Amino acid sequence: MKKEYNRKQDRTPLVDALKQYQEDRPAYFCIPGHRFERGVSRRWLSEEECGFLRYDLTEATGLDDLHQPSGVILESQELMADLYGAKKSYFLINGSTCGNEAMILAVLREGEKILLPRNVHKSVLEGIILSGAKPVYMMPEWIGEEGIYGGVLQQTVEEKLMEHPDCKAVFLVSPNYYGLTSNLKQIADICHENGTLLLVDEAHGGHLYFSDKLPDGALTQGADMCVQSFHKVTGALTQSSVLHIGTGRVDERRVERALKLVQSTSPSYLLMASLDAARYELASQGEDMMEKSLALSDELKEGIRQIPGMFCMNNGITGKYGVQGIDGTRVVIRCGHSSGYELKRRLMEEHRIELELADEKNVLAIITHANTREDIRRFLAALTDIAEQPLEYTGRETDPTGLPETEMVLTPREAYFSVVREVPWEMARGKIAGELIAPYPPGIPLVYPGERLSDEIWNAVEMYRRWGCHFHGPSDDSLSMFEIIEK
Structure with a gap:
């Protein structure tokens, strides 16, 4: 431990x-x-x-009272902070969404800049809208061989902070959905040398602190604040999360005011109790829980490598593409003759095996201590069956590395409060976007509200549209019509 x-x-x-x-x-x-x-x-x-x-x-x-704790809730939060080595910890009953919003509201005022990658969760955009902050975007590294995004390079952060020395905060996602972590220690050092706070969406990493076989967590690497979704892998109920303050650089009073703004005034005691109980389980047997998870994961990966046409994510990407470490409890699987979407569909429809997500190339399985060896055997039998009944490959080869630069005409907050009108997609070229367009996969927004749909961006979106890609953001996900802002 x-x-x-x-x-x-x-x-x-x-x-x-x-x-x-x-x-x-x-x-x-x-x-x-x-x-x-x-x-x-x-x-x-x-x-x-x-x-x-x-x-x-x-x-x-x-x-007790979550919004003014002085009894058992306060004691439970103090135990959580003690376990994670945090300066202070807060229970979240509106999920990590409200934690991301609160971090941004606590450290940024209207017009102040925040540096962030374009693959952040949409709750970060909501926090920027609420605060009136101005985003400065950077790109995580694309891993073409795996068809996923890796981490953010420390030199990318350093270069962007040189261009925008007035950034008040840097916001990162680590680990990402696929379990890939960035080098937060070096990035935290860069941030603090520049007088900038480091905020981390660690929604998928609350368990990293309980095994030396897992990457280091954000708090141990100098993050000023981070948010963890305890329901994802640590046993709490859905919607139960925690916000940690990691350093004395953060104004606790502003964090608490922000949490009062974004949290329900009727907090669920079921959710809070599940956080208290999950913390106890991690404290008392977290190492054993992680050992079991990793052993099951290793068994699954080894079995997959024996199936012709099935592949696991290559651990050799560590140290490249901004990837500092890989969470071994995440199993990223690729089928040589099927898209990730098709593989996920067949696993569920033919074998009743449900996975966390699919993208163009991969499916993702999350392994926890609550899984069993029977789960693993059943999974491997299903993959073997699918490998023996190949279908024509239905995926596309996409390369998101060439995303065009965007022009921010309005901040997200200004765009949110602007009047929009719907026009045919063909007429949206050159206009200011009134809504988000994120082809999924890879889930990276090509345009945010308030950014101009330049010819390059319109053409890139049109390419995805012609492919029949699924979009996150537009009210008309077929993109026959699109909302614009006239200015």
Whole structure:
């Protein structure tokens, strides 16, 4: 384990308080209205199935208040910070989306610049809209042999900060969806030398801190703040996340004000309790959990390598393409005679195996300690069956490395509040985009709202449109019509 186990992590203060409260069973005249489990529709759950709803409570006596914690929630958050070595940690019940928004709101004011790659989650754009910040974009490195994006090079960050020395923050995604991490330590040093804060979307990396076989986490590499989705691999309920402050460079009061702005005033105690319990499990047996996950992952990868026509992501990309490390619990699989979309479809329809995502070349499987060897054997049998029944390759070879430069006419906030009108796609050339266009894959926006659809960009989008590519962003995903801003 990367850090010595602290026995105080045995405590689960919020879970214990909730258990005691439901055991006491006071006459309850508060929200929520289902009164423990008694008022739940039996169309949904039988009486035997709905025991967990006894813990779906509100800010009742002894249960603290997420927006002004002073009791068991505060204690639970302090235990979380202690486990991760954070200066301060905050429970998020609106997912990592609100954490990304809060980080940006806490460190940027209207008109101030933030440096970020174009493959950030859409919640980052929402945070920029809310804050009025001005984005400065950079590109992660493209790994052509794998058909995915890697990390962001430290020299890319350094060059962009030289061009824009007034950037107040750098925002990175590490690890990305495929488990690839950037060299955050070197990037953090560059940021701090320039008086810039480093914010990290570590939604997919909350487990990295519990095995030396995994890449280092953002907090251990000098990130000023990071957000982790605890529900992704660490056992908490969906929508449960954590925001960590890593250094004293961050104004905690602004973070707390931002969280009050983006979090619900009716926080779910089920979600918060799941964070408390998941933290306890990681503290007490995180190393064993990661060992099991990695062993299952290795078994799957080794089996895939024995199947003709099936391939795993090449570990040799480490040290190249901005990739500092690879999360071994992510298994990226490519089929030589099928697109990722087709492989994912066949695995589900023919073998009832559900995967996290597909792109043009790959499918992604996420392995956790809760998987079993039977899961792995079933998966390998399905891949073997598909390999023995090849279909004509249905994918496209795409190369997103040549994306054209964009012209920002309006900031995302200005674009959001602008009047838009819908025009035929053919008439959108040269106009200011009123909505996002991100061909998926690779998921990199070719244009953000407020940017001009130059001839180069329009032609690039049109190429994807003619291919029948799926788009994220446009209200008309066929792109027959498109929203523009007239200025």
